[in-house]
Amino acid sequence: MANYLLALSREDGHEALGQAIDEVGAQFPDDHARSVLPGGWRLDWLARHATGDLMPEGQGLFTGVAYDDDAEGLYFGRSGWGSRGARVWADDDLPGCHVIGSWRGDRLRVTTDLYRMMPLFTTSAAGLVLVSDSAALLLRLRRRLGLPCTPDATVIGAMRWPNAMSAQLMSTRTPVQEITYVAVGQRVEVDLTDPCARAEVVTRPMREVFAWDGQSYGDTIRHGASRIASIIHTVATLGPEAARLSLSGGKDSRICLAAALLSPVGRDSARFTCTNTLPQHQRDAEVVQQLSETFGFPLGSRFPAVPRSAEIWRVRDPMGLWSLDSALTYYPVKLQAYGLRAKGQFAIAGFGSELYKGNYGLRSVKTIADSIATRFPDMAEDFDATCSDYLTRVGIDPADPLSAEWHYLGMRNALHGGRFVPVSKLGIRPLQQRSLVGLSKLAAQDRPAEMSGPKDITEDLMATMGPALAAHPFDRPAKDRDPEWVTERLRVIGGALTSDDLSTYAVHGDPETVQDGPVPALSALGADGQEPGAITRERVQARFEVAAAAVGDSDFATDWVQIVDDARLELADPAVPVGQARGMAGRVLSLGELLR
Incomplete structure (x- = not known):
C-alpha cells in the first residue's frame, strides 16, 4: 500500500541503505524520522509526516486509527494512542487501520491492525530488517542493496489459476522467497542484542485469536450488534457526514444502515449514498431509493451542493501508485485515485460479513484444490501447497471443513478489504467482530442449538438491529424475509436492540493528525522509471x-x-x-x- 517503511539497520553496516534513505529524507524531510535504538541499531521511519508518529518517550510509534470495543475507546494518531498509557504495549491487536512499533528493552515489535486493513510485509538480511505495507518497495530495495530476490516457483505456479480467490496473495509466502507477508495473528519481532539479527515472525494460532467466548448464541449476536452500532454511532458524533455509508440493494450494507439508524446522531448526521447507478445495477438504486423513502433518511450530501472537485483530492500518479502498492500482492489493476479533503470522515462499508456467511462456500481448501485439479492439475498442486503452507503456519488443518473460510479471513478479507488504504486510513469495517468470527468458525457439532450455520449470523444481526429493515425487500427475492420470520428470530435472539443499547466511545486524539495518501519519500525511494500517469x-x-x-x-x-x-x-x-x-x-x- 506504500504507506510506510520501517528500516532497522546496524550503524556499522548497510551504508547503501542509509545513504538512500538520507537522500530521500533530505528531499522530503517531513516524511523521514530517525531514532537510535539499543545495541547499535538505527531505526528509520518513512511515512507521510513521519515526525508526528514517534512517541514522545522515544520508544515507539503509531500512525492511523484504532478502536477498542472492550475499553470503548477510539484512538487517532500518536497522541490518541498514547492516551492508553501502559496498554500501548499490550500484545492484543485492535481493529482499525494503523501501524504500531515498539522497542522497549532489547526487543523491537511491529504490527498493524487486527484484520490487516493495513498490510505488513517484511524482509531481512544479517543486521538488517525492513518492514512495509508494500512488497514491491521491499523488492526494489533488495535489488538496490544487491540482495538476492529469488522467485518462489510454487507461489508463482498458484498465481496462474484464473479465479478471484487467487487474485491476491494466498499465503504468507510471496512470489519473492525473501519477502514474507505477516498475516492476521502474526507480528514482526527483532532481538536488538544480536548484531546479526533478522526479522522473526511470531504467530498466535488463529483459533486462539478468534476464540468464541462461549456466551449464549443470542447474547453473542446482541453483543456483536451493539458493538457494530456503537462504533458507527461514535463516528457519527465526530460531526456532520463523518459517518459515510454507501448503500446497495443487498444485505451487508443494510446491516450498517440499520446500525446507523439505531443512533439518533447517525440518523441525523450520517451521509447515505448509493453509488451503484449504472444500468446493470438499476435494482440497487431502486431498492436504496425505496429504503430512503420508507425509513426517512436522506440520500446524498447534507451540505449545500458543491463541485465534486472541491470535496476531493486526486492521486497524481495512479499507475505508479498501483505498481508500488499492489504489484506482487493484489492483482486487479485498479486503484481508488482520489481521497476526501475534509479530515475525520469515515467510509463505512459492510465488507466483513463474508467472515461469517462463507465467502468460499463453507468448504475446505483441500476440496477447492480437488475441484481445480479436474481442469488444471499442475495449478491445483501449487494452489494446495501454497494455501496449506499458510494454514498450517497459523494452526489450521487444510482438510478442516472450514479451512477455506479461515484462509479467507487471513488473505482475501485483508488484502481486498483494505483497498481504501492507499488514499485513507479512515475506512472502517464494523462488521468485522472478533466474537462473531469465532462463533462462525465453530465445528458443526459445537454450534449453539439456535444456529443452523454461519450464515445465520448476518441474518440475525439484521433482525436485531433493524427488524423492519430486515423485512423490507432486497435486490433479489431469495434474500427477502417476511415479518413472521423476523419475529421468530427475535424471539430466539432475545429481542431487538434500541438506542439505549449503544455506547458512545471515548474519542482520544484528533482525526486531523491522521496523515494519509501517497508518501513522496517512498515514491522517490521506490521509483521504477516507468511512465507515470492515470490507469x-x-x-x-x-x-x-x-x-x-x-x-x-x-x-x-x-x-x-x-x-x-x-x-x-x-x-x-x-x-x-x-x-x-x-x-x-x-x-x-x-x-x-x-x-x-
Missing part, C-alpha cells in the same frame, strides 16, 4: 508488454505463455474492464516486476 488501457498495455517480455525470457515462459496471450487479448478488448476482478494482466505485471 488507462494504453498505459497498462505499455507496461504489460515490458512485463511480458521479462516473463518470456524467464524459466516461467512455457507455463505462462497462454496466460500472457489471454491477458493481452483482454487488455485489447474494450468490453473487458482493465481492472477486471481476476486481475490476469496484473499477475503478468507482478511477475514481470520480479523478473525484469
Whole structure:
C-alpha cells in the first residue's frame, strides 16, 4: 500500500541503505524520522509526516486509527494512542487501520491492525530488517542493496489459476522467497542484542485469536450488534457526514444502515449514498431509493451542493501508485485515485460479513484444490501447497471443513478489504467482530442449538438491529424475509436492540493528525522509471508488454505463455474492464516486476 517503511539497520553496516534513505529524507524531510535504538541499531521511519508518529518517550510509534470495543475507546494518531498509557504495549491487536512499533528493552515489535486493513510485509538480511505495507518497495530495495530476490516457483505456479480467490496473495509466502507477508495473528519481532539479527515472525494460532467466548448464541449476536452500532454511532458524533455509508440493494450494507439508524446522531448526521447507478445495477438504486423513502433518511450530501472537485483530492500518479502498492500482492489493476479533503470522515462499508456467511462456500481448501485439479492439475498442486503452507503456519488443518473460510479471513478479507488504504486510513469495517468470527468458525457439532450455520449470523444481526429493515425487500427475492420470520428470530435472539443499547466511545486524539495518501519519500525511494500517469488501457498495455517480455525470457515462459496471450487479448478488448476482478494482466505485471 506504500504507506510506510520501517528500516532497522546496524550503524556499522548497510551504508547503501542509509545513504538512500538520507537522500530521500533530505528531499522530503517531513516524511523521514530517525531514532537510535539499543545495541547499535538505527531505526528509520518513512511515512507521510513521519515526525508526528514517534512517541514522545522515544520508544515507539503509531500512525492511523484504532478502536477498542472492550475499553470503548477510539484512538487517532500518536497522541490518541498514547492516551492508553501502559496498554500501548499490550500484545492484543485492535481493529482499525494503523501501524504500531515498539522497542522497549532489547526487543523491537511491529504490527498493524487486527484484520490487516493495513498490510505488513517484511524482509531481512544479517543486521538488517525492513518492514512495509508494500512488497514491491521491499523488492526494489533488495535489488538496490544487491540482495538476492529469488522467485518462489510454487507461489508463482498458484498465481496462474484464473479465479478471484487467487487474485491476491494466498499465503504468507510471496512470489519473492525473501519477502514474507505477516498475516492476521502474526507480528514482526527483532532481538536488538544480536548484531546479526533478522526479522522473526511470531504467530498466535488463529483459533486462539478468534476464540468464541462461549456466551449464549443470542447474547453473542446482541453483543456483536451493539458493538457494530456503537462504533458507527461514535463516528457519527465526530460531526456532520463523518459517518459515510454507501448503500446497495443487498444485505451487508443494510446491516450498517440499520446500525446507523439505531443512533439518533447517525440518523441525523450520517451521509447515505448509493453509488451503484449504472444500468446493470438499476435494482440497487431502486431498492436504496425505496429504503430512503420508507425509513426517512436522506440520500446524498447534507451540505449545500458543491463541485465534486472541491470535496476531493486526486492521486497524481495512479499507475505508479498501483505498481508500488499492489504489484506482487493484489492483482486487479485498479486503484481508488482520489481521497476526501475534509479530515475525520469515515467510509463505512459492510465488507466483513463474508467472515461469517462463507465467502468460499463453507468448504475446505483441500476440496477447492480437488475441484481445480479436474481442469488444471499442475495449478491445483501449487494452489494446495501454497494455501496449506499458510494454514498450517497459523494452526489450521487444510482438510478442516472450514479451512477455506479461515484462509479467507487471513488473505482475501485483508488484502481486498483494505483497498481504501492507499488514499485513507479512515475506512472502517464494523462488521468485522472478533466474537462473531469465532462463533462462525465453530465445528458443526459445537454450534449453539439456535444456529443452523454461519450464515445465520448476518441474518440475525439484521433482525436485531433493524427488524423492519430486515423485512423490507432486497435486490433479489431469495434474500427477502417476511415479518413472521423476523419475529421468530427475535424471539430466539432475545429481542431487538434500541438506542439505549449503544455506547458512545471515548474519542482520544484528533482525526486531523491522521496523515494519509501517497508518501513522496517512498515514491522517490521506490521509483521504477516507468511512465507515470492515470490507469488507462494504453498505459497498462505499455507496461504489460515490458512485463511480458521479462516473463518470456524467464524459466516461467512455457507455463505462462497462454496466460500472457489471454491477458493481452483482454487488455485489447474494450468490453473487458482493465481492472477486471481476476486481475490476469496484473499477475503478468507482478511477475514481470520480479523478473525484469
